[in-house]
Amino acid sequence: MLPQPTVEQALAAFTLPEKLGFGRISAPVMFSATYEKGEWSEGRLIPFGPIELMPNARSIQFAESVFEGMKAYRVPPARPHLFRPLDNAGRFARSATRVGMPAVPESLFLAGLDAVASACADFIPTRSGSSLYLRPTLFSTEGGYDVVNSGAFRFLVLASPSEPYSSGPMRVRIERDDVRAARGGVGAAKTGGNYAAAMRATTRAVADGCTVSLWLDPQQRQTIEELSGMNIFAVIDGEIHTPVLSDSILPGITRDSVLRLAAHSGYRTVERPMPIAELLADIAANRCSELFASGTAAIINPIESLLDADGRQHRPGASAVALRLRQSLLDIQEGRAQDPFGWIHRL
Ligand SMILES: Cc1ncc(COP(=O)(O)O)c(C=O)c1O
Structure with missing residues (x-):
């Protein structure tokens, strides 16, 4: 793998393009936590970039993955705010449970959102309808061709400064x-x-x-x-x-x-x-x-x-x-x- 920049370097190198579209521009940082032996790690902010995953990971083979879509808004000079995040946390947990994966605790879910939205505050577009789209994602990292649930998972919060999905009717x-x-x-x-x-x-x-x-x-x-x-x-x-x-x-x-x-x-x-x-x-x-x-x-x-x-x-x-x-x-x-x-x- 190429050497990764630090979080500070990744943030300093990022500039918000004029034209955003929906979900096309990746924010320079993401939040990452892991689940192993029944325990969640604390999680931390890391630069956005490629991740290593075994090719037989059940998330790839069997779509053992769930996600959420939500938004952070910023009204300067206030700090960013979120819309109904506890509802997303609840749906994320229900989605995980439905496919036999461990639910991400609400406190870890909110910590990930807070870390990403706060780090990206300067890149949250303020034009009405635009926002920082947030994509919490949970997927299995354990490999295997047998159809059983995995024991190891990764939780990421990804982000994308975005315009609305559709520009008209x-x-x-x-x-x-x-x-x-x-x-x-x-x-x-x-x-x-x-x-x-x-x-x-x-x-x-x-x-x-x-x-x-x-x-x-x-x-x-x-x-x-x-x-x-x-x-x-x-x-x-x-x-x-x-x-x-x-x-x-x-x-x-x-x-x-x-x-x-x-x-x-x-x-x-x-x-x-x-x-x-x-x-x-x-x-x-x-x-x-x-x-x-x-x-x-x-x-x-x-x-x-x-x-x-x-x-x-x-x-x-x-x-x-x-x-x-x-x-x-x-x-x-x-x-x-x-x-x-x-x-x-x-x-
Ligand atoms: C299949 C599907 N239906 C409906 C919705 C709308 O859900 P929400 O209003 O929570 O974004 C979404 C988007 O998340 C979706 O993917």
């Missing part, structure tokens, strides 16, 4: 063939294999001029579930509808924030099974006026059209509710508005 392709997650499977956990299952559909969506796929339920392909990387909402007769959670849908923290913000703003919210045929009919009948996506990366983003397998485009047309909720969420996340929900976590 998104086009979404309805995936009628592949499924992302099975009943009783790992769809509600944020584990690598779910994203592998989604890649082929994403490639098809991008080839068709769309940003992401809309997943249908794995058994009948009749009800809508979520997007690859975001949850989905529809404004129907002025009410805000979203698919009810199941074991094949990731319980998005932004989804929960949207439901609470919307109710707080006086909207009626409905969580229910949502048949795709009914949704398309509601769009055609102008009962569904808007569709939008929610997620840490996407924030709240209008969906301008659904592309079906028969080539038909379904366009709900409006985006006012999504844009209003997006602004309310950003105002809380970026410290311009009161936080009546206790979502902001100061470091």
